[in-house]
Amino acid sequence: MKDLTPDRKTLDPIEIASRDEIEALQLKRLKWSLAHAYANVPHYKAAFDSAGVHPDDLKSLADLSKFPFTVKQDLRDNYPFGMFAVPRDQVKRVHASSGTTGQPTVVGYTENDLRHWGDVVARSLRAAGMQPGDLLHNAYGYGLFTGGLGIHLGADALGLTTVPISGGMTPRQVRLIEDFKPKGITVTPSYALSVLDEFNAQGLDPRASSLEVGIFGAEPWTNAMRREIEEAFDMHAVDIYGLSEVMGPGVSMECVETKDGLHIWEDHFFPEIIDPNTGETVKEGEVGELVFTSLTKEAFPIIRYRTRDLTRLLPGTARSMRRMEKVTGRSDDMIILRGVNVFPTQIEECLMATPGLAPHFQIELTKPNRMDQMRVLCEATGGHTAADARAAAGKALASQIKQVVGISVAVDVAEIGGVARSEGKAVRIVDKR
Numbered sequence: 203m204k205d206l207t208p209d210r211k212t213l214d215p216i217e218i219a220s221r222d223e224i225e226a227l228q229l230k231r232l233k234w235s236l237a238h239a240y241a242n243v244p245h246y247k248a249a250f251d252s253a254g255v256h257p258d259d260l261k262s263l264a265d266l267s268k269f270p271f272t273v274k275q276d277l278r279d280n281y282p283f284g285m286f287a288v289p290r291d292q293v294k295r296v297h298a299s300s301g302t303t304g305q306p307t308v309v310g311y312t313e314n315d316l317r318h319w320g321d322v323v324a325r326s327l328r329a330a331g332m333q334p335g336d337l338l339h340n341a342y343g344y345g346l347f348t349g350g351l352g353i354h355l356g357a358d359a360l361g362l363t364t365v366p367i368s369g370g371m372t373p374r375q376v377r378l379i380e381d382f383k384p385k386g387i388t389v390t391p392s393y394a395l396s397v398l399d400e401f402n403a404q405g406l407d408p409r410a411s412s413l414e415v416g417i418f419g420a421e422p423w424t425n426a427m428r429r430e431i432e433e434a435f436d437m438h439a440v441d442i443y444g445l446s447e448v449m450g451p452g453v454s455m456e457c458v459e460t461k462d463g464l465h466i467w468e469d470h471f472f473p474e475i476i477d478p479n480t481g482e483t484v485k486e487g488e489v490g491e492l493v494f495t496s497l498t499k500e501a502f503p504i505i506r507y508r509t510r511d512l513t514r515l516l517p518g519t520a521r522s523m524r525r526m527e528k529v530t531g532r533s534d535d536m537i538i539l540r541g542v543n544v545f546p547t548q549i550e551e552c553l554m555a556t557p558g559l560a561p562h563f564q565i566e567l568t569k570p571n572r573m574d575q576m577r578v579l580c581e582a583t584g585g586h587t588a589a590d591a592r593a594a595a596g597k598a599l600a601s602q603i604k605q606v607v608g609i610s611v612a613v614d615v616a617e618i619g620g621v622a623r624s625e626g627k628a629v630r631i632v633d634k635r
Protein backbone atom coordinates (compact mmCIF):
# COMPACT_ATOMS: atom_id res chain seq x y z
CA MET A 203 0.00 0.00 0.00
CA LYS A 204 1.20 3.48 -0.87
CA ASP A 205 1.95 6.04 1.82
CA LEU A 206 -0.96 8.50 1.56
CA THR A 207 -0.08 10.75 4.52
CA PRO A 208 -1.21 14.28 3.64
CA ASP A 209 1.29 17.13 3.69
CA ARG A 210 0.75 19.00 6.98
CA LYS A 211 0.87 22.27 5.10
CA THR A 212 -2.41 21.33 3.38
CA LEU A 213 -4.36 20.82 6.63
CA ASP A 214 -6.77 23.43 8.02
CA PRO A 215 -4.77 25.32 10.71
CA ILE A 216 -7.40 24.47 13.37
CA GLU A 217 -6.78 20.71 12.85
CA ILE A 218 -3.34 21.13 14.40
CA ALA A 219 -4.00 24.15 16.63
CA SER A 220 -3.25 24.05 20.37
CA ARG A 221 -5.89 22.65 22.72
CA ASP A 222 -6.28 26.13 24.27
CA GLU A 223 -7.06 27.60 20.90
CA ILE A 224 -9.56 24.85 20.07
CA GLU A 225 -11.31 25.15 23.44
CA ALA A 226 -11.53 28.93 23.25
CA LEU A 227 -13.19 28.64 19.85
CA GLN A 228 -15.54 25.94 21.16
CA LEU A 229 -16.64 28.05 24.11
CA LYS A 230 -17.34 31.06 21.92
CA ARG A 231 -19.31 28.95 19.43
CA LEU A 232 -21.14 26.97 22.10
CA LYS A 233 -22.48 30.19 23.65
CA TRP A 234 -23.73 31.24 20.25
CA SER A 235 -25.28 27.85 19.49
CA LEU A 236 -27.20 27.62 22.79
CA ALA A 237 -28.50 31.18 22.44
CA HIS A 238 -29.48 30.56 18.82
CA ALA A 239 -31.39 27.36 19.68
CA TYR A 240 -33.10 28.98 22.67
CA ALA A 241 -34.18 32.07 20.78
CA ASN A 242 -35.43 30.33 17.65
CA VAL A 243 -36.64 26.80 18.43
CA PRO A 244 -39.68 26.55 20.75
CA HIS A 245 -38.64 23.03 21.76
CA TYR A 246 -35.29 24.25 23.15
CA LYS A 247 -36.86 27.23 24.92
CA ALA A 248 -39.35 24.94 26.66
CA ALA A 249 -36.73 22.28 27.47
CA PHE A 250 -34.18 24.78 28.89
CA ASP A 251 -36.89 26.61 30.86
CA SER A 252 -38.22 23.45 32.42
CA ALA A 253 -34.67 22.38 33.36
CA GLY A 254 -34.16 25.84 34.89
CA VAL A 255 -31.19 26.74 32.68
CA HIS A 256 -30.54 29.66 30.38
CA PRO A 257 -27.87 30.02 27.67
CA ASP A 258 -26.26 32.75 29.84
CA ASP A 259 -25.52 30.10 32.49
CA LEU A 260 -22.81 28.63 30.28
CA LYS A 261 -19.53 30.10 31.49
CA SER A 262 -17.28 27.13 30.69
CA LEU A 263 -17.44 24.07 28.46
CA ALA A 264 -18.18 21.92 31.52
CA ASP A 265 -21.36 23.91 32.14
CA LEU A 266 -22.89 22.23 29.11
CA SER A 267 -23.75 19.28 31.36
CA LYS A 268 -26.44 21.45 33.02
CA PHE A 269 -28.44 21.53 29.81
CA PRO A 270 -31.09 18.95 28.88
CA PHE A 271 -30.50 16.17 26.38
CA THR A 272 -32.21 15.95 23.02
CA VAL A 273 -33.45 12.53 21.84
CA LYS A 274 -34.81 11.19 18.58
CA GLN A 275 -38.38 11.39 19.91
CA ASP A 276 -38.02 15.18 20.25
CA LEU A 277 -37.31 15.33 16.51
CA ARG A 278 -40.27 13.09 15.75
CA ASP A 279 -42.56 15.21 17.93
CA ASN A 280 -41.56 18.26 15.91
CA TYR A 281 -41.96 16.64 12.50
CA PRO A 282 -41.42 17.92 9.89
CA PHE A 283 -39.82 21.37 10.35
CA GLY A 284 -40.44 22.23 14.01
CA MET A 285 -36.77 21.99 15.02
CA PHE A 286 -35.62 24.49 12.40
CA ALA A 287 -34.13 27.69 13.79
CA VAL A 288 -34.43 29.75 10.61
CA PRO A 289 -37.40 30.51 8.35
CA ARG A 290 -38.07 27.67 5.93
CA ASP A 291 -37.08 29.72 2.91
CA GLN A 292 -33.53 30.04 4.29
CA VAL A 293 -33.20 26.26 4.40
CA LYS A 294 -31.38 25.24 1.24
CA ARG A 295 -31.55 21.47 1.72
CA VAL A 296 -33.37 18.88 3.77
CA HIS A 297 -32.40 15.27 4.41
CA ALA A 298 -34.41 12.67 6.27
CA SER A 299 -34.16 9.23 7.80
CA SER A 300 -36.03 6.51 5.94
CA GLY A 301 -38.71 6.33 8.61
CA THR A 302 -39.03 2.57 8.31
CA THR A 303 -39.20 2.28 12.10
CA GLY A 304 -41.59 5.17 12.72
CA GLN A 305 -41.99 8.83 11.92
CA PRO A 306 -39.09 9.95 9.71
CA THR A 307 -36.77 12.58 11.17
CA VAL A 308 -36.05 15.61 9.05
CA VAL A 309 -32.91 17.76 9.18
CA GLY A 310 -32.15 21.02 7.37
CA TYR A 311 -29.17 23.07 6.23
CA THR A 312 -28.68 26.75 5.37
CA GLU A 313 -26.20 27.84 2.75
CA ASN A 314 -23.56 28.33 5.51
CA ASP A 315 -24.37 24.88 6.95
CA LEU A 316 -23.81 23.27 3.55
CA ARG A 317 -20.49 25.11 3.25
CA HIS A 318 -19.37 23.91 6.69
CA TRP A 319 -20.50 20.38 5.89
CA GLY A 320 -18.50 20.47 2.66
CA ASP A 321 -15.48 21.74 4.62
CA VAL A 322 -15.55 18.95 7.22
CA VAL A 323 -16.08 16.27 4.59
CA ALA A 324 -13.23 17.75 2.50
CA ARG A 325 -11.07 17.60 5.62
CA SER A 326 -12.13 13.98 6.12
CA LEU A 327 -11.36 12.97 2.53
CA ARG A 328 -7.96 14.66 2.80
CA ALA A 329 -7.29 12.81 6.06
CA ALA A 330 -7.93 9.61 4.08
CA GLY A 331 -5.22 10.59 1.62
CA MET A 332 -7.31 12.13 -1.16
CA GLN A 333 -5.88 15.22 -2.86
CA PRO A 334 -7.28 17.81 -5.26
CA GLY A 335 -7.57 16.30 -8.73
CA ASP A 336 -7.98 12.70 -7.51
CA LEU A 337 -10.89 10.58 -8.73
CA LEU A 338 -13.49 9.37 -6.20
CA HIS A 339 -16.00 6.57 -6.75
CA ASN A 340 -18.88 7.56 -4.43
CA ALA A 341 -21.06 4.52 -3.83
CA TYR A 342 -22.96 5.84 -0.81
CA GLY A 343 -26.66 6.20 -1.63
CA TYR A 344 -27.80 9.52 -3.08
CA GLY A 345 -31.15 10.90 -1.98
CA LEU A 346 -32.62 11.64 1.41
CA PHE A 347 -29.78 9.64 3.05
CA THR A 348 -26.91 12.02 3.88
CA GLY A 349 -24.17 9.64 2.68
CA GLY A 350 -24.07 10.23 -1.08
CA LEU A 351 -24.75 13.95 -1.21
CA GLY A 352 -22.71 14.69 1.92
CA ILE A 353 -19.59 13.03 0.52
CA HIS A 354 -20.26 14.75 -2.79
CA LEU A 355 -20.24 18.21 -1.13
CA GLY A 356 -16.86 17.48 0.44
CA ALA A 357 -15.43 16.05 -2.76
CA ASP A 358 -16.41 19.26 -4.56
CA ALA A 359 -14.92 21.37 -1.78
CA LEU A 360 -11.63 19.45 -1.94
CA GLY A 361 -11.49 19.61 -5.73
CA LEU A 362 -11.89 15.93 -6.57
CA THR A 363 -13.42 14.40 -9.67
CA THR A 364 -16.51 12.59 -8.37
CA VAL A 365 -18.25 9.61 -9.90
CA PRO A 366 -21.73 9.86 -8.27
CA ILE A 367 -22.59 6.21 -8.84
CA SER A 368 -24.65 5.77 -5.63
CA GLY A 369 -25.39 2.24 -4.33
CA GLY A 370 -26.58 -0.79 -6.27
CA MET A 371 -26.07 -2.29 -9.72
CA THR A 372 -22.95 -4.02 -8.52
CA PRO A 373 -21.65 -5.27 -11.90
CA ARG A 374 -21.64 -1.64 -13.08
CA GLN A 375 -19.71 -0.57 -9.96
CA VAL A 376 -16.92 -2.97 -10.91
CA ARG A 377 -17.03 -1.95 -14.55
CA LEU A 378 -16.60 1.75 -13.70
CA ILE A 379 -13.83 1.07 -11.20
CA GLU A 380 -12.02 -0.87 -13.91
CA ASP A 381 -12.61 1.78 -16.59
CA PHE A 382 -12.35 5.08 -14.68
CA LYS A 383 -9.56 3.98 -12.31
CA PRO A 384 -10.57 5.86 -9.15
CA LYS A 385 -8.05 6.36 -6.36
CA GLY A 386 -10.69 6.32 -3.63
CA ILE A 387 -14.00 4.63 -2.96
CA THR A 388 -16.63 5.84 -0.47
CA VAL A 389 -19.05 3.05 0.47
CA THR A 390 -20.45 1.15 3.43
CA PRO A 391 -18.10 -1.68 4.46
CA SER A 392 -20.84 -4.27 3.90
CA TYR A 393 -21.47 -3.07 0.36
CA ALA A 394 -17.70 -3.04 -0.27
CA LEU A 395 -17.82 -6.79 0.36
CA SER A 396 -20.51 -7.18 -2.31
CA VAL A 397 -18.32 -5.22 -4.73
CA LEU A 398 -15.42 -7.47 -3.79
CA ASP A 399 -17.49 -10.58 -4.56
CA GLU A 400 -18.39 -9.12 -7.92
CA PHE A 401 -14.71 -8.57 -8.78
CA ASN A 402 -14.09 -12.23 -8.07
CA ALA A 403 -17.23 -13.33 -9.93
CA GLN A 404 -15.99 -11.48 -13.01
CA GLY A 405 -12.59 -13.13 -12.69
CA LEU A 406 -10.90 -9.79 -11.97
CA ASP A 407 -8.14 -9.32 -9.42
CA PRO A 408 -9.27 -6.67 -6.89
CA ARG A 409 -5.66 -6.20 -5.77
CA ALA A 410 -4.79 -5.07 -9.28
CA SER A 411 -7.49 -2.34 -9.27
CA SER A 412 -6.57 1.35 -9.14
CA LEU A 413 -8.07 1.77 -5.65
CA GLU A 414 -5.66 3.07 -3.01
CA VAL A 415 -8.09 3.93 -0.23
CA GLY A 416 -11.58 2.96 0.90
CA ILE A 417 -13.52 5.36 3.15
CA PHE A 418 -15.99 3.23 5.07
CA GLY A 419 -18.77 4.22 7.42
CA ALA A 420 -22.50 4.56 8.07
CA GLU A 421 -22.43 1.27 10.02
CA PRO A 422 -20.17 -0.40 12.58
CA TRP A 423 -17.23 -2.45 11.30
CA THR A 424 -14.30 -4.03 13.08
CA ASN A 425 -10.54 -3.91 12.77
CA ALA A 426 -10.74 -7.56 11.69
CA MET A 427 -12.88 -6.41 8.76
CA ARG A 428 -10.33 -3.67 8.04
CA ARG A 429 -7.57 -6.27 7.68
CA GLU A 430 -9.76 -8.40 5.41
CA ILE A 431 -10.65 -5.51 3.08
CA GLU A 432 -7.12 -4.06 3.02
CA GLU A 433 -5.71 -7.44 2.11
CA ALA A 434 -8.36 -8.19 -0.51
CA PHE A 435 -8.04 -4.86 -2.36
CA ASP A 436 -4.46 -3.99 -1.44
CA MET A 437 -5.67 -0.57 -0.30
CA HIS A 438 -6.02 1.43 2.91
CA ALA A 439 -9.34 1.17 4.73
CA VAL A 440 -10.30 4.09 6.98
CA ASP A 441 -13.34 4.86 9.07
CA ILE A 442 -15.70 7.81 8.60
CA TYR A 443 -18.48 8.54 11.07
CA GLY A 444 -21.46 10.82 11.20
CA LEU A 445 -25.19 11.02 11.65
CA SER A 446 -27.89 13.08 9.98
CA GLU A 447 -29.05 14.75 13.19
CA VAL A 448 -25.56 16.18 13.77
CA MET A 449 -24.69 16.83 10.09
CA GLY A 450 -24.18 13.63 8.09
CA PRO A 451 -20.86 11.96 7.16
CA GLY A 452 -17.78 13.88 8.30
CA VAL A 453 -18.46 14.43 11.99
CA SER A 454 -15.30 12.44 12.68
CA MET A 455 -12.67 10.72 10.55
CA GLU A 456 -9.78 8.36 10.91
CA CYS A 457 -6.42 9.54 9.57
CA VAL A 458 -4.76 7.24 7.04
CA GLU A 459 -1.33 7.67 8.62
CA THR A 460 -2.41 6.37 12.05
CA LYS A 461 -5.71 4.45 11.70
CA ASP A 462 -6.16 4.73 15.43
CA GLY A 463 -9.73 5.91 15.86
CA LEU A 464 -11.60 8.89 14.50
CA HIS A 465 -10.66 12.54 15.04
CA ILE A 466 -13.80 14.52 15.85
CA TRP A 467 -13.96 17.83 13.99
CA GLU A 468 -14.30 19.59 17.30
CA ASP A 469 -14.51 23.10 15.91
CA HIS A 470 -18.02 22.19 14.67
CA PHE A 471 -19.18 19.34 16.93
CA PHE A 472 -18.73 19.16 20.70
CA PRO A 473 -18.61 15.59 22.04
CA GLU A 474 -19.47 14.21 25.47
CA ILE A 475 -19.66 10.64 26.74
CA ILE A 476 -22.38 9.79 29.24
CA ASP A 477 -23.49 6.78 31.18
CA PRO A 478 -26.57 5.73 29.17
CA ASN A 479 -28.42 4.72 32.35
CA THR A 480 -27.80 7.73 34.57
CA GLY A 481 -27.08 10.46 32.00
CA GLU A 482 -24.00 11.47 34.03
CA THR A 483 -20.77 12.33 32.22
CA VAL A 484 -18.36 9.40 32.57
CA LYS A 485 -14.71 9.69 33.64
CA GLU A 486 -12.29 10.61 30.88
CA GLY A 487 -11.48 7.65 28.66
CA GLU A 488 -14.43 5.52 29.79
CA VAL A 489 -16.86 3.92 27.37
CA GLY A 490 -20.41 5.25 27.22
CA GLU A 491 -22.95 6.87 24.95
CA LEU A 492 -21.74 9.56 22.61
CA VAL A 493 -23.56 12.90 22.85
CA PHE A 494 -23.07 15.77 20.40
CA THR A 495 -23.79 19.49 20.44
CA SER A 496 -23.46 21.44 17.20
CA LEU A 497 -21.36 24.60 17.41
CA THR A 498 -22.04 26.29 14.08
CA LYS A 499 -25.27 24.91 12.64
CA GLU A 500 -27.86 27.55 11.73
CA ALA A 501 -30.87 25.68 10.33
CA PHE A 502 -30.88 22.74 12.71
CA PRO A 503 -28.90 23.43 15.89
CA ILE A 504 -28.70 20.29 17.98
CA ILE A 505 -28.02 20.42 21.72
CA ARG A 506 -26.71 17.40 23.64
CA TYR A 507 -28.09 14.87 21.17
CA ARG A 508 -27.99 11.30 22.43
CA THR A 509 -26.61 9.31 19.50
CA ARG A 510 -27.03 5.86 21.15
CA ASP A 511 -23.58 5.05 19.72
CA LEU A 512 -21.17 3.55 22.22
CA THR A 513 -17.53 4.59 22.24
CA ARG A 514 -14.96 6.48 24.31
CA LEU A 515 -12.96 9.68 23.86
CA LEU A 516 -9.19 9.63 23.46
CA PRO A 517 -6.63 12.43 23.11
CA GLY A 518 -5.54 13.61 19.66
CA THR A 519 -2.65 12.02 17.75
CA ALA A 520 -2.30 12.87 14.05
CA ARG A 521 -4.46 15.96 14.75
CA SER A 522 -4.95 18.00 17.93
CA MET A 523 -8.63 17.22 17.98
CA ARG A 524 -9.82 14.41 20.23
CA ARG A 525 -10.50 10.97 18.85
CA MET A 526 -13.39 8.62 19.37
CA GLU A 527 -12.69 4.92 19.35
CA LYS A 528 -14.28 2.89 16.55
CA VAL A 529 -17.96 2.57 17.44
CA THR A 530 -18.65 -0.91 18.81
CA GLY A 531 -22.36 -0.60 18.14
CA ARG A 532 -25.53 1.25 18.97
CA SER A 533 -27.21 0.64 22.28
CA ASP A 534 -30.30 -0.18 20.15
CA ASP A 535 -28.38 -3.03 18.51
CA MET A 536 -27.20 -4.56 21.75
CA ILE A 537 -28.70 -7.99 22.12
CA ILE A 538 -29.18 -9.27 25.64
CA LEU A 539 -29.03 -13.01 25.27
CA ARG A 540 -29.81 -14.87 28.47
CA GLY A 541 -28.23 -12.06 30.43
CA VAL A 542 -25.13 -11.55 28.28
CA ASN A 543 -24.75 -8.33 26.29
CA VAL A 544 -23.78 -9.01 22.69
CA PHE A 545 -23.05 -6.68 19.79
CA PRO A 546 -23.07 -7.77 16.15
CA THR A 547 -19.47 -6.49 15.90
CA GLN A 548 -18.41 -9.20 18.37
CA ILE A 549 -19.93 -11.84 16.11
CA GLU A 550 -18.14 -10.21 13.17
CA GLU A 551 -14.79 -10.54 14.95
CA CYS A 552 -15.36 -14.23 15.68
CA LEU A 553 -16.45 -14.83 12.11
CA MET A 554 -13.32 -13.21 10.71
CA ALA A 555 -11.21 -15.41 12.96
CA THR A 556 -12.79 -18.61 11.63
CA PRO A 557 -11.25 -20.16 8.50
CA GLY A 558 -13.50 -21.14 5.60
CA LEU A 559 -16.14 -18.48 6.26
CA ALA A 560 -16.94 -15.40 4.15
CA PRO A 561 -17.39 -12.06 5.94
CA HIS A 562 -21.16 -11.88 5.28
CA PHE A 563 -23.51 -12.62 8.17
CA GLN A 564 -26.88 -12.06 9.72
CA ILE A 565 -28.13 -12.74 13.25
CA GLU A 566 -31.58 -14.21 13.78
CA LEU A 567 -33.27 -14.02 17.17
CA THR A 568 -36.10 -16.34 18.14
CA LYS A 569 -37.80 -17.28 21.38
CA PRO A 570 -38.96 -20.89 21.37
CA ASN A 571 -40.08 -22.10 24.82
CA ARG A 572 -39.66 -18.57 26.21
CA MET A 573 -35.86 -18.82 25.90
CA ASP A 574 -34.02 -16.35 23.67
CA GLN A 575 -32.02 -18.04 20.98
CA MET A 576 -29.53 -16.71 18.51
CA ARG A 577 -28.74 -18.21 15.15
CA VAL A 578 -25.85 -16.88 13.08
CA LEU A 579 -26.38 -17.25 9.37
CA CYS A 580 -23.16 -17.02 7.42
CA GLU A 581 -21.64 -18.56 4.32
CA ALA A 582 -18.68 -20.55 3.11
CA THR A 583 -15.85 -19.20 0.99
CA GLY A 584 -14.77 -20.83 -2.25
CA GLY A 585 -13.10 -24.19 -1.65
CA HIS A 586 -15.05 -24.76 1.59
CA THR A 587 -18.56 -25.30 0.23
CA ALA A 588 -18.83 -29.09 0.61
CA ALA A 589 -21.40 -30.06 3.24
CA ASP A 590 -18.86 -31.49 5.70
CA ALA A 591 -16.53 -28.48 5.34
CA ARG A 592 -19.44 -26.15 6.02
CA ALA A 593 -20.53 -28.14 9.05
CA ALA A 594 -16.98 -28.05 10.42
CA ALA A 595 -16.66 -24.29 9.88
CA GLY A 596 -20.02 -23.76 11.59
CA LYS A 597 -18.92 -25.79 14.57
CA ALA A 598 -15.67 -23.84 14.76
CA LEU A 599 -17.54 -20.53 14.72
CA ALA A 600 -20.00 -21.63 17.42
CA SER A 601 -17.11 -22.64 19.66
CA GLN A 602 -15.25 -19.39 18.95
CA ILE A 603 -18.38 -17.41 19.95
CA LYS A 604 -18.79 -19.54 23.07
CA GLN A 605 -15.17 -18.90 24.07
CA VAL A 606 -14.92 -15.21 23.24
CA VAL A 607 -18.44 -13.89 23.83
CA GLY A 608 -19.60 -16.53 26.28
CA ILE A 609 -22.88 -17.52 24.66
CA SER A 610 -24.17 -20.66 22.95
CA VAL A 611 -25.52 -20.02 19.49
CA ALA A 612 -26.65 -22.06 16.52
CA VAL A 613 -24.68 -21.49 13.31
CA ASP A 614 -25.88 -22.15 9.78
CA VAL A 615 -23.27 -22.04 7.06
CA ALA A 616 -24.90 -21.51 3.69
CA GLU A 617 -23.33 -21.94 0.28
CA ILE A 618 -21.83 -18.93 -1.49
CA GLY A 619 -24.50 -16.24 -1.92
CA GLY A 620 -26.69 -17.65 0.86
CA VAL A 621 -26.65 -14.49 2.98
CA ALA A 622 -28.61 -11.43 1.80
CA ARG A 623 -26.24 -8.79 0.40
CA SER A 624 -26.42 -5.14 1.37
CA GLU A 625 -26.35 -2.22 -1.05
CA GLY A 626 -26.06 0.30 1.77
CA LYS A 627 -26.28 -0.34 5.47
CA ALA A 628 -26.31 -4.03 6.29
CA VAL A 629 -29.24 -5.45 8.25
CA ARG A 630 -27.41 -7.48 10.89
CA ILE A 631 -30.26 -8.46 13.19
CA VAL A 632 -33.51 -10.15 12.20
CA ASP A 633 -35.61 -10.26 15.33
CA LYS A 634 -38.32 -12.92 15.09
CA ARG A 635 -39.22 -12.89 18.79
Ligand code: DLL
Pocket residue numbers: 342347348349350418419420421422423441442443444445446447450451452509511529532
Ligand atom coordinates in the same frame (compact mmCIF):
# COMPACT_ATOMS: atom_id res chain seq x y z
O1 DLL B 1 -24.96 7.02 8.28
C1 DLL B 1 -24.05 9.21 7.90
C2 DLL B 1 -22.88 8.61 7.22
C3 DLL B 1 -22.91 8.37 5.86
C4 DLL B 1 -21.72 8.33 7.92
C5 DLL B 1 -21.81 7.86 5.21
C6 DLL B 1 -20.60 7.82 7.30
C7 DLL B 1 -20.66 7.57 5.95
P1 DLL B 1 -27.47 8.14 9.50
O2 DLL B 1 -28.14 7.40 8.40
O3 DLL B 1 -28.22 9.21 10.21
O4 DLL B 1 -26.18 8.84 8.98
O5 DLL B 1 -26.99 7.05 10.53
C8 DLL B 1 -26.22 7.42 11.65
O6 DLL B 1 -25.07 5.28 11.64
O7 DLL B 1 -25.62 7.03 14.70
C9 DLL B 1 -24.24 5.21 13.83
O8 DLL B 1 -25.07 4.35 14.56
C10 DLL B 1 -24.06 4.67 12.43
N1 DLL B 1 -22.73 5.02 11.90
C11 DLL B 1 -22.40 6.00 11.04
N2 DLL B 1 -21.08 5.96 10.77
C12 DLL B 1 -20.55 4.94 11.50
C13 DLL B 1 -19.25 4.40 11.66
C14 DLL B 1 -25.09 8.23 8.39
N3 DLL B 1 -18.20 4.86 11.02
C15 DLL B 1 -25.83 6.20 12.44
N4 DLL B 1 -19.12 3.36 12.53
C16 DLL B 1 -24.91 6.55 13.59
C17 DLL B 1 -20.18 2.86 13.21
C18 DLL B 1 -21.62 4.36 12.23
N5 DLL B 1 -21.42 3.32 13.06
